[in-house]
Amino acid sequence: GENVEQHPSTLSVQEGDSAVIKCTYSDSASNYFPWYKQELGKRPQLIIDIRSNVGEKKDQRIAVTLNKTAKHFSLHITETQPEDSAVYFCAAGYMLTFGGGTRLMVKP
Amino acid sequence: EAGVAQSPRYKIIEKRQSVAFWCNPISGHATLYWYQQILGQGPKLLIQFQNNGVVDDSQLPKDRFSAERLKGVDSTLKIQPAKLEDSAVYLCASSLGTAGRYEQYFGPGTRLTVT
Numbered sequence: 747g748e749n750v751e752q753h754p755s756t757l758s759v760q761e762g763d764s765a766v767i768k769c770t771y772s773d774s775a776s777n778y779f780p781w782y783k784q785e786l787g788k789r790p791q792l793i794i795d796i797r798s799n800v801g802e803k804k805d806q807r808i809a810v811t812l813n814k815t816a817k818h819f820s821l822h823i824t825e826t827q828p829e830d831s832a833v834y835f836c837a838a839g840y841m842l843t844f845g846g847g848t849r850l851m852v853k854p
Numbered sequence: 855e856a857g858v859a860q861s862p863r864y865k866i867i868e869k870r871q872s873v874a875f876w877c878n879p880i881s882g883h884a885t886l887y888w889y890q891q892i893l894g895q896g897p898k899l900l901i902q903f904q905n906n907g908v909v910d911d912s913q914l915p916k917d918r919f920s921a922e923r924l925k926g927v928d929s930t931l932k933i934q935p936a937k938l939e940d941s942a943v944y945l946c947a948s949s950l951g952t953a954g955r956y957e958q959y960f961g962p963g964t965r966l967t968v969t
Contacts, residue, residue: 747912752896778955789945789960790897835896841910842958844896 748773750838752845759826760853767848769836770818779812779819780842782835790835794821826852856880858961860946866967872934875964879927879948885909886923887958888931889945897945903929904952936968 749772759765771779780795796803796810796819803810807826812819819838823830831852836845859878867873879886884905889897900919902909905926914921918937923929933940943963949956 750896780957789962791960792957795957837896840952841899841902844898847894847896 748776748839748841748843750836750843750845752836752848754848755846756849756851758851758853761826761828763826765823765826765830765850765852767821767834767836767850768818769820769838769845770816771838771843772817773839774814774817776838776840778838778840778842779810780837781810781821782837782844783832784835784847785832793834823850826850828852828854858946858948858959860944860961860964862964863962864965864967866969867936869938869968870935872932873936873966874930874932875944875946875966877929877931877946877961879929879946880959883948883950883959884926885949885952885956886929887947887949888921888929889947891943891945891963893942900931909952933966936966938968941966941968 752769777798782790783793784790794808794810796812807824809822833847833849835847861876886903888900891897900914901911901921903923906923921931943965945963946961947958949958
């Protein structure tokens with residue numbers, strides 16, 4: 747089955763800085779890679795996703811890049827704001843396998 | 855549109871007791887998922903239904919966990935008997951079709967504490 751590893755587990759940045767979270771996956775057949783944001787005590791919410799026929803996708807301050815050869819994908823958040831503070835999860839595979847999560851803290 | 859509904863929101867039971875969780879997906883969503891999220895970890899898929907058929911239950915501990923989706927709409931997840939390590943948030947999600955083509959929408963979850 748699919749195995750997803752996510753780094754770092756915690757990330758602290760100053761407001762306005764950029765944040766990058768990286769994930770690697772094991773199954774070369776995986777072709778769907780979503781990112782979820784989960785605030786404390788709330789449900790995960792999809793923030794962006796990418797499919798294997800695309801190398802990069804942007805949505806305002808958020809972007810995701812995918813390297814299928816190396817089997818890794820990354821989430822980039824620019825101009826971070828305090829409301830970006832949350833736990834972020836990557837996932838991969840037909841039956842979504844989630845990474846362990848990254849706790850992002852944006853200091854005002 | 856109404857979101858995925860789950861009940862109860864919280865449940866505290868003693869080990870060896872039984873518990874059941876209920877999920878009502880978004881209307882029209884054919885695919886329904888149950889996830890277990892242990893504190894500090896990502897969600898782990900327990901079972902996936904397509905309409906009322908099971909697509910994947912490879913990570914469901916079948917000696918104590920069971921799930922059904924009658925009539926292809928609502929679903930229940932049952933644990934009997936519960937163990938301490940079952941303490942987690944149980945998330946239900948639904949999508950129009952299978953993952954990879956359609957977004958999954960999560961419910962608010964049921965927080966289970968086993969003492």
